[in-house]
Amino acid sequence: MRLKYDVYDIFSSFKKQVEKYTSRAIKMLRTDGGAEYTNTRFKSLLQAHGIAHQISCPYTPEQNGVAERKHRHIIETSLTLLNNASIPYDHWPEAVLTSVFLINRMPSIHSNKISPFEIFHKIQPQYDHLRTFGCKCFPLLPPTNCHKFQNKSTSCVFLGYSDTYKGYKCLDISNNKIYISRNTTFNENSFPFKIPSDTITTQTSDVIPLLLQPVSVAQHSILPQKSDPSKLHDKLTVSSIYIPTDSEPQQPVSTISSQPVHASSAPQPHISHPMITRHKSGSLKPRIRLNLLHSKLPTEHNTTPTNYTEAVKQPEWRNAMANEFLALQKQGTWSLVKPPNQFTILGCKWTYRLKHHEDGTIAKYKARLVAQGNTQEYGLDYTETFSPDVKLPTIRIMLTIALHHDWQVHQLDVANAFLHGTLSEIVYMTQPRGFEDSMYPDYVCCLHKAIYGLKQAPRQWYNTFTSFLVSIGFYHSNAVLR
Incomplete structure (x- = not known):
């Protein structure tokens, strides 16, 4: 439930379903004093069906203790499932549904060790299909998602059971997609979201890749931590090479070779001087030398903006929005009215x-x-959304007939097709950002024609286009494709 306003519709659907399934009527409802239960619309529903309504006193949740304790039971079970598998809290809805699924099938001491599932459905629940929440699973992918040379399954995370399908919910971490599969293999000893213990104990170093390391940094990582300076000078030779950069002159960097040197060629100790420099004061800026893989940064005009704030800064996108708004105005897509x-x-x-x-x-x-x-809500601002779509065999048949009779084949592309569909429902929309009417900034758009994003937009365009074809002499084919 996304909004508290949805309580009316959800309770109405639940009432019809549970009364038809159990052949019993709801006689009493106990809730708190929330506005979603005490509004006129909800009270009228209860009075129309003769349901008594009991409301707990303000700030007294203990009067509705059964619901409060069950809510706590569900939340604690959900947290246990998430923590046991180290699953992020973004997937808490699936954990809650799985918790309710398991709680309904567990025997309870309050009902003589009979599960709520058995009390409600009058049959004993089955436990052979239960699996560990959050474990690794391998669902059989549908043939439409892979070809013969691809894997028939992929590694997923088990996220519970489906209410409408007889299958398991499997989350693919790579694309965040949930598969519902009946044929699934489980590895209940492996949890993909858990971090292995060896990776936790390892310390991450800030050493850059070896390919981009300056020679001096690479040498310090090779040198031992503790060594005798006298023995070190007997084995190593100090020389200099130059590393060119784009923004500063070439500077020598020390390198080390394995040739013996004399004591006289050893580096001299650094002599300090009384002058205060930026190096001593700590205000020396770091030098950027690791631009080896830099080629060319993409310009802002070659990137696609993700929101209006980014797009309005570029004239190309401002012109594109203006052209789209002009097309909507020419079509008579909406008219400005006061907000209902x-x-x-x-x-x-x-x-x-x-x-x-x-x-x-x-x-x-x-x-x-x-x-x-x-x-959008069904029955209020949309009704039907189905729009027939052409099948590939139909296209092949039409091309075959055209070739047989040597007909010319033409292809038609309608610009802004959905904008031609006429709406039969009353739909209101806010004014588009950046194109608000300065004289009526508080008005809203009453849509006369469909617009992209509406649930009924495909069907309205289909009805408009079909009626036009029928008006010029076309008619539906009576052939049935088998």
């Missing part, structure tokens, strides 16, 4: 993409305004 009180107002954002030629040069700066349709 009882409707959800969708947000919107700009997305950016660079299109290149075959030689790698930039072909076009593409900016697109996308509605945040993830907050």
Whole structure:
């Protein structure tokens, strides 16, 4: 549940499901005094179905002790699962679902050692499919994700059980994708998120790669920690080489060879002087000498911005956003109205993409305004989302018929296709950033046509395009492809 406002819809769905499954009706509901339970809409639902509502006193959670203790039980079990497998806390929802799954199947002393699953479903639960949470697993990948020369499985992390599928949830750490597979092999003694003990004890050094090390640094790492200076001068010879840099003159750097030298050629001790220099005062800036792999940094204009703040700084992206906004205005996509009180107002954002030629040069700066349709609610601002899609065998049949009759084949590409679909629902959206109306900055956009990001956008474009084809004489084929 993302918002407390969703309590009404969730409770309504739960009531229908549990009453139909158990053939029993809910008679009483006990909650705290939260506004999500005491609003007029929720009270009307309870009164319409004759459900008594008990509310605990303010700041008295002990009056609802059963729910509070069960909540603590679930949280402590979830933390145990996460800590045992060293899984990051970002995956706490999966841990909570797994905790509830296990708690419902564990016998309880409060119910004569009968599990809640058996009490509710009247059958004994099965335990042979249970596995250790967070262990390494190898799900069988679907044939659409790999070809015959690729591995049939990949190393994943077991993240619990699915409620809708009869399979296991397996997380692929490389791409953060969850596979639901029935055919899965487990290694319950290995946990991918755990750090091996040998890597913890090893001390990480700040030594740079040997390829980029100055000669003096590499020599100090080769020299022993403790040695006799007299014996060292008998074995090693000191010479000088030059390492050129881009920003400063060439300077000598000491090197060491394995030729014997005389005592007279040994380096002289450093003689101190009374002059105060930047080296003595500690204000000497470090010298940058390790730019050996530097070729050319990409310019800011060749990178794709990730947000509006970055894009508005470059004239190319400002022009791209202006062109997109002009196209929306020409299509009559929306009209500005006062913000309504009882409707959800969708947000919107700009997305950016660079299109290149075959030689790698930039072909076009593409900016697109996308509605945040993830907050849409079914039945309020959208109904149907299904849009038929052409199958590859159908395309092959059409090409075969065209070749047989020597017909000409034309390909049509509609620019901003989704913007031509007419909406049948009332949808409100905030004004796009950077293009707010100065006279009506508080108004919102009442959408007349579909926009990218809406759940019903593909279907509305399909309906618009289909109705146009039918109006000029086309008709649906009655052939069924088997």
